[in-house]
Amino acid sequence: MTVQAMAEALRLTPLCVPEPDREVTGGYTGDLLSWVMGNAQSGDAWITIMSNDNVIAVAVLTDVACVILSEGVTLDERLLALAEKKSVNVFSTELSSFAVGAKAAALL
Amino acid sequence: MSALTFHYDVDGQDFSSAGEASVAVKKKLRQMGFPPDVIRRCSIAMYEGEINMVIHANGGTADVQVEPDKITIILEDHGPGIPDVELAMKEGYSTSTEEIRTMGFGAGMGLPNMKRYTESLEIETEVGVGTKLTMVVKV
Numbered sequence: 217m218t219v220q221a222m223a224e225a226l227r228l229t230p231l232c233v234p235e236p237d238r239e240v241t242g243g244y245t246g247d248l249l250s251w252v253m254g255n256a257q258s259g260d261a262w263i264t265i266m267s268n269d270n271v272i273a274v275a276v277l278t279d280v281a282c283v284i285l286s287e288g289v290t291l292d293e294r295l296l297a298l299a300e301k302k303s304v305n306v307f308s309t310e311l312s313s314f315a316v317g318a319k320a321a322a323l324l
Numbered sequence: 325m326s327a328l329t330f331h332y333d334v335d336g337q338d339f340s341s342a343g344e345a346s347v348a349v350k351k352k353l354r355q356m357g358f359p360p361d362v363i364r365r366c367s368i369a370m371y372e373g374e375i376n377m378v379i380h381a382n383g384g385t386a387d388v389q390v391e392p393d394k395i396t397i398i399l400e401d402h403g404p405g406i407p408d409v410e411l412a413m414k415e416g417y418s419t420s421t422e423e424i425r426t427m428g429f430g431a432g433m434g435l436p437n438m439k440r441y442t443e444s445l446e447i448e449t450e451v452g453v454g455t456k457l458t459m460v461v462k463v
Contacts, residue, residue, distance in 0.1 A: 247428055248428060250375075253368045254433055254436070266428045269343075270340070270429070273346070274343075277347070277350060278368065279360070
Protein backbone atom coordinates (compact mmCIF):
# COMPACT_ATOMS: atom_id res chain seq x y z
CA MET A 217 0.00 0.00 0.00
CA THR A 218 1.14 3.57 -0.44
CA VAL A 219 2.49 5.76 2.33
CA GLN A 220 -0.51 8.03 1.90
CA ALA A 221 -3.00 5.18 2.21
CA MET A 222 -1.27 3.81 5.30
CA ALA A 223 -1.19 7.24 6.92
CA GLU A 224 -4.91 7.69 6.36
CA ALA A 225 -5.75 4.23 7.67
CA LEU A 226 -3.67 4.78 10.81
CA ARG A 227 -4.78 8.41 11.20
CA LEU A 228 -1.20 9.61 11.25
CA THR A 229 -0.44 13.33 11.29
CA PRO A 230 1.51 14.25 8.14
CA LEU A 231 4.57 16.37 8.97
CA CYS A 232 6.37 16.18 5.66
CA VAL A 233 5.19 14.03 2.75
CA PRO A 234 7.26 14.69 -0.37
CA GLU A 235 6.62 11.18 -1.73
CA PRO A 236 3.04 10.16 -0.85
CA ASP A 237 2.90 7.43 -3.49
CA ARG A 238 5.90 5.56 -2.14
CA GLU A 239 5.02 1.88 -1.55
CA VAL A 240 5.23 0.52 2.01
CA THR A 241 6.34 -3.09 1.97
CA GLY A 242 7.10 -3.75 5.63
CA GLY A 243 7.89 -2.16 8.94
CA TYR A 244 10.57 -1.78 11.56
CA THR A 245 10.47 -0.34 15.06
CA GLY A 246 13.59 0.89 16.85
CA ASP A 247 15.42 3.86 18.31
CA LEU A 248 19.01 2.64 18.26
CA LEU A 249 20.12 3.95 14.90
CA SER A 250 22.81 1.39 14.14
CA TRP A 251 20.36 -1.34 15.00
CA VAL A 252 17.89 0.21 12.58
CA MET A 253 20.58 0.43 9.89
CA GLY A 254 21.41 -3.21 10.45
CA ASN A 255 17.85 -4.42 10.19
CA ALA A 256 15.36 -2.05 8.55
CA GLN A 257 14.68 -2.81 4.91
CA SER A 258 14.12 -0.54 1.95
CA GLY A 259 10.39 0.20 1.76
CA ASP A 260 9.75 -0.25 5.50
CA ALA A 261 7.69 2.12 7.60
CA TRP A 262 10.16 2.96 10.40
CA ILE A 263 8.61 3.67 13.79
CA THR A 264 10.76 5.60 16.27
CA ILE A 265 10.71 8.13 19.08
CA MET A 266 14.03 9.64 17.95
CA SER A 267 13.81 13.14 16.52
CA ASN A 268 17.28 14.47 15.71
CA ASP A 269 19.18 15.10 12.46
CA ASN A 270 20.50 11.58 12.41
CA VAL A 271 17.00 10.18 11.98
CA ILE A 272 16.76 11.88 8.60
CA ALA A 273 20.18 10.58 7.58
CA VAL A 274 19.30 7.03 8.64
CA ALA A 275 15.97 7.22 6.78
CA VAL A 276 17.81 8.28 3.61
CA LEU A 277 20.52 5.63 3.95
CA THR A 278 18.18 2.73 4.69
CA ASP A 279 15.73 3.94 2.05
CA VAL A 280 12.69 3.41 4.27
CA ALA A 281 9.33 4.43 2.80
CA CYS A 282 8.49 6.69 5.73
CA VAL A 283 9.32 7.58 9.31
CA ILE A 284 6.51 7.37 11.86
CA LEU A 285 7.29 9.34 15.02
CA SER A 286 5.34 7.74 17.85
CA GLU A 287 4.36 8.83 21.37
CA GLY A 288 3.54 12.37 20.20
CA VAL A 289 7.10 13.13 19.06
CA THR A 290 7.43 15.73 16.28
CA LEU A 291 10.22 17.44 14.34
CA ASP A 292 11.13 21.11 14.56
CA GLU A 293 10.99 23.41 11.52
CA ARG A 294 14.66 22.98 10.68
CA LEU A 295 14.42 19.20 10.62
CA LEU A 296 11.21 19.28 8.61
CA ALA A 297 12.98 21.40 6.01
CA LEU A 298 15.82 18.87 5.99
CA ALA A 299 13.36 15.99 5.56
CA GLU A 300 11.70 17.81 2.68
CA LYS A 301 15.05 18.46 1.03
CA LYS A 302 16.06 14.80 1.35
CA SER A 303 12.63 13.52 0.22
CA VAL A 304 11.88 11.73 3.49
CA ASN A 305 8.23 11.13 4.39
CA VAL A 306 7.59 11.86 8.07
CA PHE A 307 4.41 11.34 10.10
CA SER A 308 3.62 11.55 13.77
CA THR A 309 1.12 9.85 16.04
CA GLU A 310 0.11 10.01 19.69
CA LEU A 311 0.09 6.20 19.77
CA SER A 312 2.91 4.24 21.38
CA SER A 313 5.46 2.51 19.17
CA PHE A 314 3.88 -0.81 20.14
CA ALA A 315 0.35 0.30 19.29
CA VAL A 316 1.12 1.93 15.96
CA GLY A 317 3.39 -0.98 15.02
CA ALA A 318 0.60 -3.47 15.72
CA LYS A 319 -1.86 -1.45 13.64
CA ALA A 320 0.59 -1.05 10.78
CA ALA A 321 1.40 -4.77 10.81
CA ALA A 322 -2.31 -5.59 10.57
CA LEU A 323 -2.57 -3.45 7.44
CA LEU A 324 0.37 -4.94 5.57
CA MET B 325 40.47 2.17 -16.06
CA SER B 326 41.39 4.34 -13.10
CA ALA B 327 39.02 4.67 -10.15
CA LEU B 328 36.78 7.64 -9.69
CA THR B 329 37.65 9.14 -6.31
CA PHE B 330 35.84 11.37 -3.86
CA HIS B 331 37.31 13.01 -0.78
CA TYR B 332 35.42 14.32 2.24
CA ASP B 333 36.45 15.96 5.50
CA VAL B 334 34.34 14.76 8.42
CA ASP B 335 33.81 17.53 10.95
CA GLY B 336 34.35 16.22 14.46
CA GLN B 337 32.61 19.14 16.13
CA ASP B 338 29.28 18.80 14.45
CA PHE B 339 27.38 15.69 15.38
CA SER B 340 24.28 16.74 13.50
CA SER B 341 26.05 17.08 10.18
CA ALA B 342 27.65 13.63 10.44
CA GLY B 343 26.29 11.66 7.54
CA GLU B 344 26.61 14.39 4.96
CA ALA B 345 29.44 12.59 3.19
CA SER B 346 27.56 9.27 3.20
CA VAL B 347 24.40 10.84 1.87
CA ALA B 348 26.42 12.61 -0.85
CA VAL B 349 28.09 9.31 -1.80
CA LYS B 350 24.72 7.59 -1.91
CA LYS B 351 23.49 10.21 -4.36
CA LYS B 352 26.60 9.91 -6.55
CA LEU B 353 26.40 6.12 -6.69
CA ARG B 354 22.74 6.33 -7.63
CA GLN B 355 23.54 8.75 -10.43
CA MET B 356 26.17 6.30 -11.67
CA GLY B 357 23.57 3.56 -11.81
CA PHE B 358 24.86 1.11 -9.19
CA PRO B 359 22.33 -1.46 -7.88
CA PRO B 360 20.26 -0.30 -4.87
CA ASP B 361 21.69 -3.02 -2.63
CA VAL B 362 25.28 -1.95 -3.35
CA ILE B 363 24.42 1.70 -2.73
CA ARG B 364 22.69 0.85 0.53
CA ARG B 365 25.57 -1.26 1.83
CA CYS B 366 28.18 1.35 0.91
CA SER B 367 26.35 4.29 2.36
CA ILE B 368 25.39 2.60 5.63
CA ALA B 369 28.91 1.24 6.20
CA MET B 370 30.36 4.67 5.48
CA TYR B 371 27.85 6.41 7.74
CA GLU B 372 28.74 4.14 10.65
CA GLY B 373 32.38 5.03 10.06
CA GLU B 374 31.60 8.73 9.92
CA ILE B 375 29.65 8.55 13.17
CA ASN B 376 32.52 6.69 14.83
CA MET B 377 34.98 9.37 13.76
CA VAL B 378 32.74 12.08 15.20
CA ILE B 379 32.09 10.22 18.46
CA HIS B 380 35.58 8.97 19.13
CA ALA B 381 38.16 10.80 17.04
CA ASN B 382 37.13 14.44 16.61
CA GLY B 383 36.54 13.84 12.92
CA GLY B 384 38.75 12.62 10.11
CA THR B 385 38.71 12.04 6.38
CA ALA B 386 36.75 9.79 4.07
CA ASP B 387 37.96 8.72 0.64
CA VAL B 388 35.81 6.73 -1.71
CA GLN B 389 37.18 4.98 -4.79
CA VAL B 390 34.59 3.87 -7.28
CA GLU B 391 35.41 1.18 -9.82
CA PRO B 392 32.98 -0.78 -11.99
CA ASP B 393 33.34 -3.96 -9.93
CA LYS B 394 33.98 -2.61 -6.42
CA ILE B 395 33.75 0.42 -4.18
CA THR B 396 36.49 1.08 -1.66
CA ILE B 397 35.89 3.33 1.34
CA ILE B 398 38.89 4.54 3.34
CA LEU B 399 38.26 6.33 6.63
CA GLU B 400 41.19 7.81 8.48
CA ASP B 401 41.41 9.66 11.76
CA HIS B 402 43.95 10.86 14.30
CA GLY B 403 41.87 9.81 17.28
CA PRO B 404 42.77 7.66 20.27
CA GLY B 405 43.00 4.38 18.35
CA ILE B 406 41.26 1.13 19.28
CA PRO B 407 43.05 -0.73 22.12
CA ASP B 408 41.26 -4.04 21.55
CA VAL B 409 39.91 -4.50 18.03
CA GLU B 410 38.42 -7.91 18.74
CA LEU B 411 36.39 -6.49 21.61
CA ALA B 412 35.33 -3.46 19.54
CA MET B 413 34.03 -5.81 16.85
CA LYS B 414 31.65 -7.51 19.32
CA GLU B 415 28.01 -6.59 18.87
CA GLY B 416 26.84 -4.53 21.82
CA TYR B 417 30.27 -3.46 23.03
CA SER B 418 30.54 0.31 23.19
CA THR B 419 32.69 2.96 24.86
CA SER B 420 30.26 5.75 24.00
CA THR B 421 28.96 8.21 26.57
CA GLU B 422 25.40 8.53 27.82
CA GLU B 423 25.05 11.71 25.75
CA ILE B 424 25.82 9.80 22.56
CA ARG B 425 23.30 7.14 23.52
CA THR B 426 20.55 9.73 23.85
CA MET B 427 21.26 10.63 20.22
CA GLY B 428 20.48 7.04 19.25
CA PHE B 429 24.04 5.83 18.84
CA GLY B 430 26.41 3.91 21.07
CA ALA B 431 24.59 0.59 20.68
CA GLY B 432 27.86 -1.15 19.90
CA MET B 433 26.70 -1.99 16.39
CA GLY B 434 28.86 0.38 14.33
CA LEU B 435 31.83 -1.84 13.49
CA PRO B 436 29.64 -4.98 13.30
CA ASN B 437 27.42 -3.20 10.76
CA MET B 438 30.46 -2.16 8.73
CA LYS B 439 31.55 -5.80 8.64
CA ARG B 440 28.03 -6.99 7.86
CA TYR B 441 27.60 -4.72 4.87
CA THR B 442 31.02 -5.00 3.25
CA GLU B 443 33.02 -7.80 1.64
CA SER B 444 36.11 -6.82 3.57
CA LEU B 445 36.90 -4.58 6.50
CA GLU B 446 40.53 -3.92 7.35
CA ILE B 447 41.40 -2.05 10.54
CA GLU B 448 44.81 -0.47 11.08
CA THR B 449 44.94 1.21 14.45
CA GLU B 450 47.49 2.42 16.95
CA VAL B 451 46.62 3.70 20.39
CA GLY B 452 47.34 7.42 20.62
CA VAL B 453 47.98 7.74 16.89
CA GLY B 454 44.78 7.00 15.02
CA THR B 455 42.77 4.54 13.02
CA LYS B 456 42.45 3.71 9.34
CA LEU B 457 39.59 1.61 8.08
CA THR B 458 39.48 0.19 4.57
CA MET B 459 36.18 -1.28 3.45
CA VAL B 460 35.42 -2.90 0.13
CA VAL B 461 31.96 -3.46 -1.28
CA LYS B 462 31.86 -5.67 -4.37
CA VAL B 463 29.39 -4.81 -7.08
